[in-house]
Amino acid sequence: xxxxxxxxxxxxxxxxxxxxxxxxxxxxxxxxxxxxxxxxxxxxxxxxxxxxxxxxxxxxxxxxxxxxxxxxxxxxxxxxxxxxxxxxxxxxxxxxxxxxxxxxxxxxxxxxxxxxxxxxxxxxxxxxxxxxxxxxxxxxxxxxxxxxxxxxxxxxxxxxxxxxxxxxxxxxxxxxxxxxxxxxxxxxxxxxxxxxxxxxxxxxxxxxxxxxxxxxxxxxxxxxxxxxxxxxxxxxxxxxxxxxxxxxxxxxxxxxxxxxxxxxxxxxxxxxxxxxxxxxxxxxxxxxxxxxxxxxxxxxxxxxxxxxxxxxxxxx
Amino acid sequence: xxxxxxxxxxxxxxxxxxxxxxxxxxxxxxxxxxxxxxxxxxxxxxxxxxxxxxxxxxxxxxxxxxxxxxxxxxxxxxxxxxxxxxxxxxxxxxxxxxxxxxxxxxxxxxxxxxxxxxxxxxxxxxxxxxxxxxxxxxxxxxxxxxxxxxxxxxxxxxxxxxxxxxxxxxxxxxxxxxxxxxxxxxxxxxxxxxxxxxxxxxxxxxxxxxxxxxxxxxxxxxxxxxxxxxxxxxxxxxxxxxxxxx
Numbered sequence: 172x173x174x175x176x177x178x179x180x181x182x183x184x185x186x187x188x189x190x191x192x193x194x195x196x197x198x199x200x201x202x203x204x205x206x207x208x209x210x211x212x213x214x215x216x217x218x219x220x221x222x223x224x225x226x227x228x229x230x231x232x233x234x235x236x237x238x239x240x241x242x243x244x245x246x247x248x249x250x251x252x253x254x255x256x257x258x259x260x261x262x263x264x265x266x267x268x269x270x271x272x273x274x275x276x277x278x279x280x281x282x283x284x285x286x287x288x289x290x291x292x293x294x295x296x297x298x299x300x301x302x303x304x305x306x307x308x309x310x311x312x313x314x315x316x317x318x319x320x321x322x323x324x325x326x327x328x329x330x331x332x333x334x335x336x337x338x339x340x341x342x343x344x345x346x347x348x349x350x351x352x353x354x355x356x357x358x359x360x361x362x363x364x365x366x367x368x369x370x371x372x373x374x375x376x377x378x379x380x381x382x383x384x385x386x387x388x389x390x391x392x393x394x395x396x397x398x399x400x401x402x403x404x405x406x407x408x409x410x411x412x413x414x415x416x417x418x419x420x421x422x423x424x425x426x427x428x429x430x431x432x433x434x435x436x437x438x439x440x441x442x443x444x445x446x447x448x449x450x451x452x453x454x455x456x457x458x459x460x461x462x463x464x465x466x467x468x469x470x471x472x473x474x475x476x477x478x479x480x481x482x483x484x485x486x487x
Numbered sequence: 488x489x490x491x492x493x494x495x496x497x498x499x500x501x502x503x504x505x506x507x508x509x510x511x512x513x514x515x516x517x518x519x520x521x522x523x524x525x526x527x528x529x530x531x532x533x534x535x536x537x538x539x540x541x542x543x544x545x546x547x548x549x550x551x552x553x554x555x556x557x558x559x560x561x562x563x564x565x566x567x568x569x570x571x572x573x574x575x576x577x578x579x580x581x582x583x584x585x586x587x588x589x590x591x592x593x594x595x596x597x598x599x600x601x602x603x604x605x606x607x608x609x610x611x612x613x614x615x616x617x618x619x620x621x622x623x624x625x626x627x628x629x630x631x632x633x634x635x636x637x638x639x640x641x642x643x644x645x646x647x648x649x650x651x652x653x654x655x656x657x658x659x660x661x662x663x664x665x666x667x668x669x670x671x672x673x674x675x676x677x678x679x680x681x682x683x684x685x686x687x688x689x690x691x692x693x694x695x696x697x698x699x700x701x702x703x704x705x706x707x708x709x710x711x712x713x714x715x716x717x718x719x720x721x722x723x724x725x726x727x728x729x730x731x732x733x
Contacts, residue, residue: 219639221635221638221639241641242642242643243641244641245638245639245640245641246640246641247641250636250639250640252632252635252636252639253632254632255632255636256630256632256633256635256636256639257633257636258633258636258637258651259630259633259655260651260654260655260730269640270640270641273641273642273646303730316636
C-alpha cells in the first residue's frame with residue numbers, strides 16, 4: 172500500500188507537482204499517464220526520494236519514506252527506467268545482483284536469486300549471466316533491467332517508461348510478462364507512461380496528470396466511460412475509445428449459449444480481438460472455447476458492438 | 488595472425504633496448520661513424536642502465552603523484568559540494584602546464600637545492616593537466632541513465648564513485664596518464680641540468696663534448712622507452728574500454 176498525501180514539488184517559482192494525493196493498494200498496478208512536462212516522472216521519483224518533495228508525505232505500508240535515509244529506502248524499492256540503465260562494465264549476473272549485494276546477502280543466495288530471475292525472464296543463466304549488457308538485444312536488456320529491479324524481492328516497483336525504447340511487438344510481450352510476474356509476486360507497481368494504450372492494458376487504476384495536477388484517478392473503464400475533463404478525453408483518442416473499452420473485456424464475459432460455424436476463439440482473448448476476428452472473417456458469430464479446448468458457446472457481433480457502446484447510451 | 492604481426496615489432500624494440508642497456512659495447516661499431524677524433528662512441532661517464540633506471544624512477548614517482556592529485560582534484564570538483572571549486576582547480580592545473588619546466592627548475596633550485604627534487608616538482612606540475620582534464624571528461628560522460636540507475640538502486644555517493652563512475656571513466660583517465668608519462672619521459676632529460684640523475688646526462692655530455700654518438704644514444708633510449716610505454720598503456724586502455732562495454 173502506497174499512500175501519497177498532498178505532495179507538492181516546487182522549483183523556485185514553478186510548481187511541477189501540485190498537491191497530489193493518491194493511494195495504490197498493495198499488489199495492484201497504478202499507471203501515471205500524462206504528456207511530457209506533466210510532472211508524472213517527478214511524482215514517481217519522489218516516491219524513492221530521487222526528488223525530495225517540497226511538502227506532503229509519502230507512506231509505504233504505513234511507514235513514512237522520510238523515516239529512512241534515501242539509499243536505505245531505495246534498496247527496498249525496485250526501480251526500472253527507460254533505456255534500462257544497466258551498468259555497462261558489469262555482466263548481466265552482476266547487474267542483477269546489484270541490490271542483493273548492497274544489502275549484504277550471502278553469495279550463494281545471490282547466485283540462486285540471479286539464476287531464478289534470469290530463468291523467469293526466459294534467459295538461460297549459463298549463457299546470459301556472464302555476458303555484458305552490450306552483447307544483448309534491446310528487449311533482453313530491458314528484461315535484465317526489470318530483473319535487476321526485482322532482485323531483492325521488493326514489495327514496491329517503480330517503473331519510468333520501462334518499455335519506451337522497445338518496438339511494438341517486443342513491447343506487447345514485455346507488458347504481458349510484467350503482468351504475469353506481478354501476479355506471481357504480488358508486487359505493487361507504479362508505472363509512468365505517456366502511452367494511454369499501455370496504461371489501459373496494464374493498469375488496475377490510471378492516474379492522469381497535466382501541468383502538475385492529478386486530473387483523474389480511476390479504473391480504466393471509468394476513465395474511458397467517464398473522463399473527468401476534456402484533457403483526459405483527448406488523451407484517450409476519441410476514435411479509439413470503443414476499441415479500448417473492448418480491450419478491457421474478455422470473450423468469457425460476453426459469451427452466450429449457442430453454436431456458430433468457423434474457427435473457434437479463445438475465451439481468454441479480449442473482446443477487441445474477438446470483434447476483429449469476426450470482422451476479418453466476415454462472420455456474424457463465432458464459437459468460443461476455453462483455454463483447454465472445451466466449447467463454451469458463441470459470441471456474436473451484435474453482442475460485441477453493444478459492449479463497445481458508451482454505457483447508458485440507448486441503442487438506436 | 489594480425490595480433491602476432493602487431494606484437495612482433497614491439498617485442499623486437501624491447502629486445503633491442505634491453506640488449507643495448509645490458510651490453511652497450513656490442514653497438515659501439517654502429518655508433519662509431521658519428522664520432523670524431525677517436526672520441527668514445529659509448530657513454531663512458533657512468534652506467535647507461537643505471538641512468539635509465541633513475542630516469543624511469545623519477546618519471547614514475549612524478550606521474551604517480553600527479554595522477555593521485557589530479558584524479559582526486561577532478562573527483563572533488565565533480566561532487567555537488569565541490570562544484571564551485573572547478574574554475575579554481577582548472578586554473579591551478581593550467582598554470583602548472585603554462586610555466587615551462589625549465590623555468591620551474593630555475594625557480595625550484597633555490598628552495599630545494601640541486602638534484603632530483605626540482606625535477607620531480609617540474610614533472611609533477613607539468614603532468615597534472617592531461618590527467619585532470621581527462622578525469623573530468625571521463626567522470627562527466629558517464630551516461631545519465633546509468634547514474635540515475637546507480638542512485639535508484641540505492642548506492643551511496645561513495646559506492647557510485649568507486650563502483651560506477653571511476654570504472655567507467657578508467658579508459659579516459661588512463662589516456663591522460665599515458666600522455667603525461669610520455670611528456671615526462673622527454674622532459675625528465677632537462678633534469679640533468681640541475682644534477683638529477685637522468686638520461687639527460689648522456690645528451691648533455693654529448694652536447695658539451697660535441698659527441699653526436701652520445702646525443703643519439705641518449706635520445707634513442709628515451710624515445711624507445713616512451714614508445715613502449717605509450718603502446719603498453721594504450722593496450723591496457725583498449726582492454727578496459729572493452730570491459731566497460733565500449
